[in-house]
Amino acid sequence: MNFARTVPLLGALFVAIFAGAGCRTEAVGGPIKAVSTTGMVHDLVVEIGGGRVASQALMGPGVDPHLYRATASDVARLESADLVFYNGLELEGRMAEIFAQLPATGKTVVAVAERVPVDKRLAYPGQTGKHDPHVWFDPALWRYAAEAVRDALSARDPEGAPGYGERCAKFVARLDELDAWAKSELARVPEPSRVLVTAHDAFGYFGRRYGYRVLGIQGTSTATEASANTLIRLADEVAKLRIKAVFVESSVPTGTVDALKKAVRSRGWEVGLGPALFSDAMGPAGDETGTYIGMFRHNVTSIVEALR
Numbered sequence: 001m002n003f004a005r006t007v008p009l010l011g012a013l014f015v016a017i018f019a020g021a022g023c024r025t026e027a028v029g030g031p032i033k034a035v036s037t038t039g040m041v042h043d044l045v046v047e048i049g050g051g052r053v054a055s056q057a058l059m060g061p062g063v064d065p066h067l068y069r070a071t072a073s074d075v076a077r078l079e080s081a082d083l084v085f086y087n088g089l090e091l092e093g094r095m096a097e098i099f100a101q102l103p104a105t106g107k108t109v110v111a112v113a114e115r116v117p118v119d120k121r122l123a124y125p126g127q128t129g130k131h132d133p134h135v136w137f138d139p140a141l142w143r144y145a146a147e148a149v150r151d152a153l154s155a156r157d158p159e160g161a162p163g164y165g166e167r168c169a170k171f172v173a174r175l176d177e178l179d180a181w182a183k184s185e186l187a188r189v190p191e192p193s194r195v196l197v198t199a200h201d202a203f204g205y206f207g208r209r210y211g212y213r214v215l216g217i218q219g220t221s222t223a224t225e226a227s228a229n230t231l232i233r234l235a236d237e238v239a240k241l242r243i244k245a246v247f248v249e250s251s252v253p254t255g256t257v258d259a260l261k262k263a264v265r266s267r268g269w270e271v272g273l274g275p276a277l278f279s280d281a282m283g284p285a286g287d288e289t290g291t292y293i294g295m296f297r298h299n300v301t302s303i304v305e306a307l308r
């Protein structure tokens with residue numbers, strides 16, 4: 001092992017040793033090795049890489065990327081990969097140091113969400129110059145991430161470029177179909193009921209795309225706690241608007257949503273609990289929700305059923 005290459009990673013490894021076990025997926029596919037952080041990014045690599053790329057995700061179902069710290073075995077996996085894909089825009093806030101050091105080891109490292117043009121991004125509330133990282137909730141923006149994966153794979157493996165191009169075009173066409181379907185489904189909810197109350201502010205892009213107001217109990221990152229003021233303001237609003245349901249998320253503890261329900265009850269309105277939405281992590285492999293398109297469809301169906 002190259003010493004110069006090993007030293008910068010020691011700090012990261014030190015952090016990783018104390019971080020507990022990850023929840024990664026098994027690698028599938030061909031000879032080019034890619035490691036991704038979230039399931040959504042891994043799904044892009046599987047779709048576009050086809051049989052040429054062995055893709056693996058560090059974060060499995062239920063794992064919160066805002067809080068995730070890489071484990072020692074994650075660092076080893078990142079080290080041995082040809083390409084590393086992550087969301088970026090500070091979604092994986094506790095892995096920044098590791099990503100900063102990886103390009104020095106000669107591999108391709110790509111933050112796929114940072115391919116989204118700046119003028120199409122949502123601002124990160126209260127933080128000048130930062131952007132909301134949850135871009136996968138707008139299929140029209142997720143195509144930029146797909147193209148970032150296509151371009152990185154093509155540069156690394158020029159022989160496979162035509163295939164990457166073809167599969168990317170097919171995936172983008174499916175994103176367009178998904179978007180059109182979601183638009184018509186979500187329009188079935190009467191306009192005053194188009195309010196999405198979730199555990200944290202992951203659905204900003206979704207709300208902008210489909211004309212829903214989005215109210216998160218926690219902020220844009222789960223690393224910030226819900227304030228009592230926010231909870232009171234939200235409870236007032238949910239009771240006043242007689243919102244039918246609020247939603248928990250598969251990767252966020254349910255405590256804040258339970259507290260909100262209680263506060264709404266004390267204001268004389270019983271708000272229901274919608275099915276768990278997949279926000280920052282997908283469902284298990286093999287399940288419909290274990291793919292990007294499947295989890296998106298699940299969310300749309302759940303929202304329409306709960307709010308109609």
Ligand SMILES: [Zn+2]
Nearest residue numbers: 202220221280
């Ligand atoms: Zn989030």
